[in-house]
Amino acid sequence: MKKNVGTVDKIVRIVLALIATYFAYTRDFVESPWIGYLLWIIAFVLLITALTSRCGLYALLGKSTCEVNYNK
Template sequence: MKKNVGGIDKIVRIVIGAILIGMAITGMIGAWGWIGVVPLATGLLNTCPAYRLLGISTCKEQK
C-alpha cells in the first residue's frame, strides 16, 4: 500500500486512537471508544483509505 499519512498526522492519529481505546477499556466512554482502533491502525500503517479516495496525502514525497 502506498503511504499517505506522515509526520504530525501520524502522531495525532496514534495518540487519539490510544486515548479512545484506553477510555473504552476503563469504561469512561463505553463501547464507542473502540472506534479508536481505526485512527491507531491508520497511524501505524501510514495509510488511510479515506485519504486515498479523496486524493489527499500528508506524507512527504519520496524521490
C-alpha cells in the same frame, strides 16, 4: 495503495487512539456499552492507519500528508 499518512498525522492518530482506548477501558466518560464498543473500534482504526501509514479515506479523497521527497 500508496502511503498517504505523514509523521505528524501518525502521532496525532496514535494519541487519539490512546485517548479513545482510555475512555473505552475505564468507562469514566461512557455509560452506554455501545459507545464503549464504538470507541474501541475508533481506536483500532486509528492505530492501524498510523502503523501502516495508509488511510482509505485519504485515498478516496486524493489527500496525502506524507512529506514529498524531491531527491528521487
